[in-house]
Amino acid sequence: AYQSSFNSRLGFAATAAAASPATEFPLQSTINVLVESRRSRVHPEPEGLESLPDKKARLLFASRQRRLPDCAGLLHAFADARLESISPPLPLRKRQQQQQKNSAVESVEQQRQRLLYQSRKRGMLENGLLLSCFADRHLPGMSPAQLDMYDAIINEPSNDWDIFYWLTGAKPLPSRYDNEVAKAMIEFVRNEDRESRIRNALLSAALATSRAAMSSWTHLGQASAVRIDEQLFAEYGFSVEQLMELAGLACAQAVHRAYPPASELDGSTSRPRVLICCGPGNNGGDGARFGYSPSVYYPKRTDKPLYRNLLKQCIGSGIPIVESHPTAATMAADYDIVVDALFGFSFKPPVRPEFEAVMSALSGASVPVVSIDVPSGWDVELGPVLETQSIQPDCLVSLTAPKMCAKHFTGRHHFLGGRFVPPELARSFSLNLPCYPGCEQIVSLNN
């Protein structure tokens, strides 16, 4: 009863103000009514704590929140006209209040778990799905500073739709929230890999230790892999030669780690024979830069200077270039290891006819196959989708970050290479990846 009569009084007052806008409306007294009412019933606060601009802005907020729709409309129209674009200040978050009062502050882990809970309980389904899925994936790896940024974005705005519009790009993100976490959220909401997000992330995930959650490294979809590549070139100034050199070095280290030459183990003089099958794109280039005791099979040659020079280097270094199509039988007879550097993340199935023979040889090979970045013939995201037999590599060297298809890898050795990703780029794509030890070019992703 009190609430409705209170609303009615304000409604009448606002009607009067709207009817004669030239008249100076007793704004201060309206503010006082609201302030006193809210102070005593909802937010008891010490006297003199709130400034007039704060009062005004909170009044705008309170005007929107009336239970009688007519009254809310009137009050809001009035308040909006008078208070213009002041956006409502928000009640200080619990943590900040605690800090101000110098009382106990929640731990980082408690904050992480609270944020997961708050990401699910939004009151609007859209934000529940977006935020809980984002939180499920990214909260475990966030630093305390990043947790604070996330806390502010999801808890400060008074209207959850604002968060939705900022993340979907319908409204510009206020500069106050323009930080790495917001960028990662916008990137996540874009969902370029078309991930199905139809359920809120489970709360039980919050119970898993951060360490366990961290072990689920990022797996890139095709679009993200291409965009990272483009940014490395366009925004970070890398050249394709540099990246290929580093990727090739990582592949060489991976092969050496997975299949160390017998000479290093028992002093024998035998050298592993390695056939490197190079494709027409950059993945092929990575193969050509590999150095062990190799032969190169390079069926579809491009005339670009980069590839011409790589071939020249191989010939100049006395590396045999295999001209005849290898078969599963010749692979078994003539080689100890085969490197599959045919196609990388730009591959679109099905395999064109000119590569069918080598693909069939690789899928039937009885020697270990080492695939670079993407096992050739696999869909970059879906994995082995060929109706015919697919390559089942024994070793996979993911570059920059594993691609989604790597989830289907069942071989013995999985490495990550490509130690050239700038931290800012990793942050903007929310890459959750292990650190490279020492001065290694690879890190093992085996569990």
Ligand SMILES: NC(=O)C1=CN([C@@H]2O[C@H](COP(=O)(O)OP(=O)(O)OC[C@H]3O[C@@H](n4cnc5c(N)ncnc54)[C@H](O)[C@@H]3O)[C@@H](O)[C@H]2O)[C@@H](O)CC1
């Ligand atoms: N930033 C990175 O992650 C780096 C990636 N590198 C390597 O570069 C790869 C990507 O390079 P590219 O963009 O050149 O892509 P690819 O190496 O996948 O090669 C694309 C080539 O394959 C051909 N192709 C595509 N689908 C085919 C099909 N169905 N049948 C026959 N041919 C087909 C295309 O015509 C094109 O010539 C990565 O996977 C990785 O191995 C490294 O070179 C350097 C750094």
